[in-house]
Amino acid sequence: MDEEQKAGASGLFDAVYGGDEDAVVRALRAGAAADEPDDEGRTALYLASVSDEPGIVRLLLSAGADPDRLSSGTDLPLCGAACGGHTEVVRALLAADARVDLREEFGFTAMAWALQRGHERVVRALLDGGADPQLPGPGGGLPLVAAARRGSTGCVRALLEHGAQGRTEALAEALAWCGVDVAAVLRTGLGQPGSDAVTQRFVEDGGVTVVVELLDEEGRPRSGNDMQTGHAAIATLLEGDLGVVTPAAELAERALRRGDPDDDDWTEAVAVLRARGDEETFLAAAAWCASGEAPRRAFGADVLGQLGPRGRYTARSLPVLRALARTARDTAGPRSAVVALGHLGDPVALPEILLHARHPEPRVRRAVALALTGLVPAGHGEGVAALVALTRDADGDVRNWAAAALAAAPADTAQVRHALAALLEDPVPDAAAEAARGLALRHDPRAVEALARILACQAPGGYAHDTARDAVRHVPDARVRARLEWTVPRCR
Template sequence: MSTLFDAMWAGDDAVVRALRDGADPEGRSGEGETPLYQASVQNRPAAVRLLLAAGADPGRASGTDAVDLPLCGAACGGHAEVVRALLAAGAAPDQEEEFGYTALAWAVRLGHTEVARELLAAGADPGRPGPDGLAPLTAAARRGSPSLVRALLEYGAGRDRRAAAGALDEARRWIGVDMAAVLRRGLLDGGDGGGGAGDTYEAVVRRVPEDGGITVVVELLRADGAPGRGDERQTGHAAIATLLEGTLGLPVMPEELAGRALRCGDPEQEDWTTAVAALTERAGAADPAGSSGTSVVSAAATGWCADPEPLRRAFGARVLGALPGGGADAVEVLRGLAARCAEAYQSADARALGAREPALSAVVALGRLADPGAVPELLGLAGHPDPEVRQQVGAALAGLVPGGDAVATGVLVRLSRDPVPRVRDWATLALAELPDDTPVVRDALAARLADPDPETSAEAARGLALRQDPRAVEALAAILADGDTEGPARETALAALDHLADPRVRTRLEWTLPRGR
């Protein structure tokens, strides 16, 4: 057995040699640990498959008391590929180890959504309580992970209305709570952090953007700086409450949903996007008072767009842009907001967050509604100091600019020279989509063929191919021969081949293989 365990540390080829030389895949170390459990905990998917192929039992417990399951060990670490391998080999998704923990119970409590999805797809019970008595949905709500809650709902956890209501109560309980303070207090109350009595502690707090929100990580350090105890919790409780209210069919006032979005303050986080989605869904239903859902939500969003608070204006814009069918009224409100933002970004507070978010949200919303009447307002924000706003202006103008608009063409040419690659990429795409075929457009596209950003150069080549410009041919050949074999630039180049009129040239480029392959 020492040979096989030594091989585990030496690499997968060493494992192959040890098994070929007769090492027992079901043997145990002096501490009773099995090779399969060790490989599962260490996230060694190739070694796991080798051991399984050699006859290791995926359901055999490890450890001195034989209580640790490979599936649970992999779930604790969030090792999704190992979990897939164990399940494919016949591991029971709901097998319990010590204290009644299953792999799903571990995955939910530790925030490993991909692992949870693998287990649920393999038949793990989405309603089975953990050893603490909490249903998975409630445990996921306490954890603060919207993606875990979504996964459980997709696999039927919401059919138990009592469990869903309990999870909703749990999520609401944590909305707006100072999570760092709660975790620190829990760590101090739960033990001495590994030090002796009377130790003093420094609490180190990290806020990690992940899973559509923020994970708060708190660690206590001893007086000498050595790590003691630690804990973490996600903060997507507002999004979870909104999801569960929708599952239970509970009405929520638009202002309450707006408050949840504004509390997180980030249009990319789940608390914000889930509130927008909930209002969009409500817009498709009848209001209890008899008004249409669209009119109620639209009226609220229109009011938010005129609010003195910048983030509230941004939220209103995102909602209007997401409403089913949009509508002329929404476009006019958003055009007005964009015009005000264009005037404001040149003021003294142009670098403040408040000057950025309404402008960005107005551009995103107008891009989604795709009304050509909004082109002047979009052009007015093309010089915004924030590169993401400029990038979204290029994206919004793609396919929207009418033929013969020299002003819009000039703005896109300027954006195609922007110092930020993503801005150049989207502006070049918008140039490629212009209905005009003029020397100004062709030369602007040709100037981007040698762009250091491969996606920008691919869009330029596509734009020239659309116009049957011979300069596209060698540019496309270079991308197909020398570029990333799996990146978006190659996909754009392959799509551009359909626009080449000469069948011989098209065939030659279709047969251009990456060099060295």
């Protein structure tokens, strides 16, 4: 390599390190080779891949970089991107025909790295790109078992959707981890007992990720590891897939271990019990609703709300849920009871739902707005007034759900129209779109300019834009309707 070429290569690597796409273009135009490694054997494509620079990755690929070339003789760009969770880079490499199941040093594939780190979106991108869901990892284990060991419910779901084998082995792995102190295992795995360590827990991806870091003498992290904790949800998911009928009491205990209704452990257990829909499950759920434990009452309500075939248990569930809604004083109980009563869809429960319209917790008020959707008759003044009040709520999500419920309500009064019109400039675009839809349904001319603005300034494919586009068909004037239908998105 002559001096000019060295200068060009140096400029390319500086541009990659700096994340400067324009500088990359200049270096390539100046003659830098897209595939030429630096003095240590590293390739620009690998560095851009591990740095999550999809734009630079595409530039290098377009300039002739080989997506399968090893960096430093050991590392594949696809593996580096997968390990880092860089989904867009993974997709760019696959689009350039990177071999999805190619192994790098120590037998790792991109899938093995993604599963080890619990990156669900990367796993899905690899599977969409043709990755073999049965290909063993570097230790010979099946991908599904690796995902179960990691505790990533999302990765397990993705693999199951692509026909991954090893369900029995993965179930055994998940059950073995249920109830284990993950933080203690991670600390042991890092070695050096007695060293200062910090343990953090992050609620993400439908569960909790535990992170343990060892600290040096100055308190700086020097090594660490992390693990997800969705093992109970994974066990429930795999049992259902294998046809294993787990006792209702066991499913409840799994859900209540953390007691979070948004956690996969909870939602997977509820889904299984709802689908089971038998007398034994009904009796168990009804008993849970009368429990002295608030989370258990909420779990029972979630099960009763959609138990079995539509309507089969409605008559018997209604009094149980109405009683829970009247007596619960925590947050989870009223929220779950209100949501469940909304699912049952019987206006007889309106008094119990409306009881919580001014609850101090926004999650409960959101549940009220959601439950009232399609449930408030035209002449029910108290229900309409509650929805109108919720459209003025300080919480944007509450306003959004209230706008959707009020838009769909059969009531058409000046009070309703005024409340919807007041939302047309709401900072939550979805709420503004729902309000515009509600006015369009009522042939109110105030909907027109709001629809035009949303269609022009909200991203196509987003909820607000799609809601506005659907609402256009309710505009009575054909010429105005045509203008709206031909509105070109202008905001980027």
